[in-house]
Amino acid sequence: MRPFLLALLAKEPAHGYELKQALEQIFGSAYPSPNIGQIYVTLGRLEKDGLVRAVDVEQSNRPNKKVYYLTAAGRDALDAWADEPAEGPRVRDEFFMKLVLAPMTGIADRMTLINRQRRHYIALMRDLNELSERTDPGDRVALLLIEGAMLHLQADLDWLDRCQEDLS
Amino acid sequence: MSADPVVSTVNLVKIYQSGGVPVPAVRGVDLRVESGEFVAIMGPSGSGKSTLVHMLGGLDARTSGEIWLDGRRADTLGESAWALLRRQKIGFVFQFFNLIANMTVADNVELPALLAGASPREARERRERLLGALGLTGRADAAPAQLAGGEQQRVALARALANKPSLLLADEPTGNLDSRNTRDVLKLLADVHRDGQTIILVTHDARVASLADRVVSLLDGQIVDDGVVGTFRRRPKGTAGDVVELRG
Numbered sequence: 001m002r003p004f005l006l007a008l009l010a011k012e013p014a015h016g017y018e019l020k021q022a023l024e025q026i027f028g029s030a031y032p033s034p035n036i037g038q039i040y041v042t043l044g045r046l047e048k049d050g051l052v053r054a055v056d057v058e059q060s061n062r063p064n065k066k067v068y069y070l071t072a073a074g075r076d077a078l079d080a081w082a083d084e085p086a087e088g089p090r091v092r093d094e095f096f097m098k099l100v101l102a103p104m105t106g107i108a109d110r111m112t113l114i115n116r117q118r119r120h121y122i123a124l125m126r127d128l129n130e131l132s133e134r135t136d137p138g139d140r141v142a143l144l145l146i147e148g149a150m151l152h153l154q155a156d157l158d159w160l161d162r163c164q165e166d167l168s
Numbered sequence: 169m170s171a172d173p174v175v176s177t178v179n180l181v182k183i184y185q186s187g188g189v190p191v192p193a194v195r196g197v198d199l200r201v202e203s204g205e206f207v208a209i210m211g212p213s214g215s216g217k218s219t220l221v222h223m224l225g226g227l228d229a230r231t232s233g234e235i236w237l238d239g240r241r242a243d244t245l246g247e248s249a250w251a252l253l254r255r256q257k258i259g260f261v262f263q264f265f266n267l268i269a270n271m272t273v274a275d276n277v278e279l280p281a282l283l284a285g286a287s288p289r290e291a292r293e294r295r296e297r298l299l300g301a302l303g304l305t306g307r308a309d310a311a312p313a314q315l316a317g318g319e320q321q322r323v324a325l326a327r328a329l330a331n332k333p334s335l336l337l338a339d340e341p342t343g344n345l346d347s348r349n350t351r352d353v354l355k356l357l358a359d360v361h362r363d364g365q366t367i368i369l370v371t372h373d374a375r376v377a378s379l380a381d382r383v384v385s386l387l388d389g390q391i392v393d394d395g396v397v398g399t400f401r402r403r404p405k406g407t408a409g410d411v412v413e414l415r416g
Contacts, residue, residue, distance in 0.1 A: 115393040118385065123398045125378035129354075147347070150375060157374045161212040164387055 001034065001042050002051075003081040009052060009070040010078055016040050016066070029135065030142040043068055051077050089152060091159070099163065114164050121157050125150065172239030174335050174366045175201040175224060180233035180243075182219050182389075193219040195389035196233070203334075206357075206367040208377035211386035217370045218339050220386070224368065225258050225337045226250035238334055255284045259328030259336045263343040265320040267312035267327070273299070274308040277326045284331035291330070298326040302356060318349025325356055329365070336360070338369040342376055354379060 008014065008022050016039050023034055046052040051074035056064040070078070095117055102108035132146045182194040194216040201207050209217045222228035224235060226242065235243040237257060245253065254260075259280070267276050274295055281291035299305050302322045312320055321341060328336055341357075342350040350373070358379050361367055369376065377383050378397060385393040 111392060115385065115395075118393065119383070119395050119398065122374055122378050122383055125374045126397060126399055129375060129378055154374050158372070164392070165212055168387060168392075 001038065002046060003078060005039070005042055005046065006051060006070060006074050006078040006081070009068055010075065013055075013067050013069045015057075015068065016043060019043075019068075026141070028139045028142050030139070030145040046074070050074075089155075099167075110167050111164065114160050114167075118157060118160050121153050121160070125153050128153070173200045173202050173236075174205075174238060175199065175368065176234075176236040177224070178234040178236075180220070180223065180235065181231045182216070182223060182228065183231045193389055194223070197386075197389075197391055199384065199391070201335075201366060201368060203366055204364045205382065206361045206365075206380045207369070207382045207384060208380035209368065209370045209384045209386060210372065210374075210377055213372075215386040216389035217386050219389075221337050221339055221368060221370050224335075225260055226254055227260075255280065255331060257334045259331065259333035261321070261324050261328045261336070261338040261341045263340040265312070265317075265324040267320060267323060269312055272309050272311060273304065273315070273323050276312065276323060277330050279330075280327055281330040286331070294330055294332075295326070298329060299323075301359075302326050316349070318345055318352055321345060321349065321353055322356065325353065329360060334366060336365055336367045336369075338367065338371075340370055340372070342371065342373055350375065 004023065005019055008019050014022070016036060020034055020036050020039055023031060043052065043054070047054055047068075051071060052068045053071050054066040054068050057067050058064055095113075098108070099110060099113055102113060103110050128146055128150050132143065132150075135142050135146065137143070177197055177199045180194055180197040180199075181192070184191045184193055197216075197220060199207075199220075209220065211217050219228060223230050223243075224237075226245070230243050233243070234241060237253065242250070242253060267273075268279070271279070277295040277298060278288075278291040281294055282288065286294070295308075296305070299308055302325065304319065304322055304326070307315060307319060307323075312323065315323065321344075325341070328338075338357075342353050345353060354376060357367065357369070357376075361379070367380075369380065371377055380397055382394065382396055384391055
């Protein structure tokens with residue numbers, strides 16, 4: 001969550017609760033609503049690392065609130081995050097390890113593993129279809145996330161076909 | 169009520185001859201599809217899925233084995249008897265819509281009903297209802313070429329349903345469509361299936377396959393898996409945010 005908070009603070013200084021609200025507003029249902037405690041813990045770590053600075057702001061009739069500012073070091077960290085390409089999908093996943101290792105030990109047959117995995121992916125796809133129908137058409141960020149998940153699943157299924165062709 | 173399956177094949181085989189060399193495309197398929205079922209056929213290219221569906225519609229002759237449609241043996245029929253059977257019982261949708269270019273949308277949709285023996289009035293009423301359901305009423309007098317790809321495929325679907333077929337066969341119906349048009353065609357397929365239409369559909373698109381009741385996987389002309397499509401639900405009322413977790 002660190003870079004997300006840095007990005008929001010680059011826009012404007014904010015206190016913890018405002019950051020939570022901003023995440024919810026920007027991502028809609030596409031990002032699980034963050035826990036406020038988690039946000040404060042992350043802010044505390046960012047402050048310790050010198051990436052943000054907290055300033056107490058007095059409030060009448062209420063305890064002071066802490067407003068967080070991005071520091072120059074925080075700006076550099078954010079720039080570095082934005083300039084890096086994100087990690088690609090992990091193909092050497094648990095299923096792949098199972099596919100390679102299980103037949104060697106005789107505990108499972110490859111075709112059975114592939115067929116079961118295919119059924120699982122198709123069930124996931126059905127779930128995504130239903131999710132996409134339930135999602136507000138105005139929630140573009142959420143719909144793009146679902147479409148991304150569908151395209152990844154399709155690639156996984158195409159790859160299962162390749163495994164089945166080559167290993168049968 | 170007849171308990172006959174809509175489709176049943178017994179050890180169905182297709183071997184093409186390529187320069188005197190036999191090339192097996194379908195190697196012994198036993199498939200049974202009950203009335204109202206929606207079956208998706210998947211598999212890598214060259215696995216025999218299109219050949220299988222073409223044989224079920226009589227567009228390709230089988231080499232050996234049996235095909236039964238609605239309890240009647242069909243593989244022994246001659247070409248003209250197949251043509252008659254197709255008009256009465258089978259609707260076909262292809263990847264490239266195959267609409268008749270010099271006929272209007274309305275005439276394209278009415279033609280199969282007329283060929284199947286409906287009166288002009290019945291054919292017109294059915295066409296009006298289908299085009300209405302597909303959101304194409306305003307396009308009835310257009311020529312197919314004036315329509316976008318997604319609209320043409322919806323017309324093709326209306327045409328395939330015009331003779332109230334007991335079986336709808338589809339070969340990559342979304343293969344040539346972008347994601348928005350794919351969604352429209354998917355919605356239609358789900359709707360007609362809900363109304364009891366039996367569907368056998370070849371696709372490599374998992375979104376399409378996930379709508380089916382059953383997915384049959386082919387490899388090298390044989391069925392390697394045949395299973396009911398289940399649902400995966402980590403959270404029944406999940407939101408898009410859960411996708412992050414799904415992909416863990």
